[in-house]
Amino acid sequence: MRRRGFKLNNHLSQEFELDLAPLLAVMVKLVPVLLVSSAFVQVMMIETDLPQVVKEAIQKEEKKPSASVQLDINGKSGIRVIVEKAGNQNIEVIGLKADGSFNYGQLQQKLVEIKIQNPEVFRVELNPEGNIPYKEIVKIMDEARKARDKNTHFPVYDSKAGKEVETDYMFPDVVFVNVMEG
Amino acid sequence: MRRSRFKLKAQNSTFALNITSMTDMFTIMLVFLLQTYSTSDMQVIPEKDINLPVSNIEITPPKTMSVSLSRKELKLDGRTIASLDDGDFSKLDIDSHDMNFIKPLFNELSKLEKAETTVGAKEGNILMQADSSLSYQVIRKVMYTASMAGFPKLKMATVAGE
Numbered sequence: 059m060r061r062r063g064f065k066l067n068n069h070l071s072q073e074f075e076l077d078l079a080p081l082l083a084v085m086v087k088l089v090p091v092l093l094v095s096s097a098f099v100q101v102m103m104i105e106t107d108l109p110q111v112v113k114e115a116i117q118k119e120e121k122k123p124s125a126s127v128q129l130d131i132n133g134k135s136g137i138r139v140i141v142e143k144a145g146n147q148n149i150e151v152i153g154l155k156a157d158g159s160f161n162y163g164q165l166q167q168k169l170v171e172i173k174i175q176n177p178e179v180f181r182v183e184l185n186p187e188g189n190i191p192y193k194e195i196v197k198i199m200d201e202a203r204k205a206r207d208k209n210t211h212f213p214v215y216d217s218k219a220g221k222e223v224e225t226d227y228m229f230p231d232v233v234f235v236n237v238m239e240g
Numbered sequence: 241m242r243r244s245r246f247k248l249k250a251q252n253s254t255f256a257l258n259i260t261s262m263t264d265m266f267t268i269m270l271v272f273l274l275q276t277y278s279t280s281d282m283q284v285i286p287e288k289d290i291n292l293p294v295s296n297i298e299i300t301p302p303k304t305m306s307v308s309l310s311r312k313e314l315k316l317d318g319r320t321i322a323s324l325d326d327g328d329f330s331k332l333d334i335d336s337h338d339m340n341f342i343k344p345l346f347n348e349l350s351k352l353e354k355a356e357t358t359v360g361a362k363e364g365n366i367l368m369q370a371d372s373s374l375s376y377q378v379i380r381k382v383m384y385t386a387s388m389a390g391f392p393k394l395k396m397a398t399v400a401g402e
C-alpha cells in the first residue's frame with residue numbers, strides 16, 4: 059500500500075510542457091502596435107514653460123529687474139559674461155579651449171557663481187555672432203538652464219506656500235537680444 | 241519494403257515546434273518597445289535631411305505648426321516655401337531693404353496668422369526644426385520674420401540626450 063502511494067506522488071511531480079502558443083499570439087499582436095506608436099528619436103523643445111514657482115519668480119523679476127546677465131558669444135575670443143547690477147557692470151571672458159571649442163565647464167562654473175550671488179535672476183540674454191553654429195547655441199542654453207551638479211540648488215520664494223523652496227534651475231528664461239537688430 | 245518506407249515518411253511529416261526561444265525574443269522586444277512608447281499629444285517626425293541639435297531639455301512639443309530649416313530648403317508644415325544655397329537664403333527670397341526679412345515665409349505666416357483654424361496662432365507659437373550645422377545668422381532670419389508675422393514664441397526642436 060505504501061509503495062503504491064509513493065509511486066503516485068512521483069508520477070504527479072513529473073515535468074510537463076507549458077503551452078506558450080497563446081502567449082506568443084498575444085505578443086505577435088502587441089509588437090506591431092507598439093512598433094507603430096514608439097518614438098525612437100525623442101524630439102523635445104526649448105521654451106520658457108517652467109514649474110509654477112520658478113515661473114512666478116520670473117514674472118516678479120521681470121517687473122523689477124534687479125540684475126541682468128548677458129552672454130556675448132564670439133567664435134574667436136570665447137564667451138563674454140556681462141553682469142549688470144545697481145549700475146555696476148562686471149565683465150569676465152571665458153576663453154576658448156586649446157582646440158578652439160567653447161569651455162562649457164568653466165561657463166557652467168561661472169553661471170553657478172552668478173546664480174548664487176543673484177538667486178532672483180532667471181533671465182539670460184544671449185548675443186551670439188552670426189557665424190556661431192546653432193548646435194553651440196543650444197549647448198550654451200543647456201549650460202545656462204540648469205546646474206550640472208545635482209547637489210547644487212538655489213533658493214526661490216514660493217509665494218503660495220509662504221516659504222523658500224529650492225530649485226536646480228539657473229537661467230531658464232533665454233532671450234536673444236540681437237534678433238531685432240538690423 | 242515499400243510499406244516500411246511509407247511509414248518512415250509519415251513519421252517525419254509532423255514535428256513539435258520549440259517556441260520557447262521565440263517567446264524569449266518577443267519578451268525582450270516588448271520590454272524595449274514599452275520603454276520607447278510615447279504618450280505625448282504631438283509626435284514630431286524629424287525631417288530626413290535635418291540633424292537636430294542635442295539638448296538635455298525634457299519638455300515635449302505642443303500641438304502647433306512647424307517650420308523646418310535644412311541646408312537646402314525652408315518648409316512650412318511640410319511645404320517648401322524657400323530654398324537655401326550653401327546654408328544661406330538666396331537673395332531672391334530676402335527683402336532688399338531688410339537683410340533679415342524672408343519674404344515668402346512672412347507671406348505664408350501672415351495668411352496662417354489670420355486664419356482661425358491655425359493651431360497655435362492665437363498664442364503666437366511656432367515650432368522650428370533647424371539643422372544643427374546652420375549658423376545663427378540663418379536661424380536669426382527665421383526668428384525675425386516669424387516674430388514680424390505675429391509668431392514671437394518660437395520653440396526650438398531638439399533631440400533628447402546629454
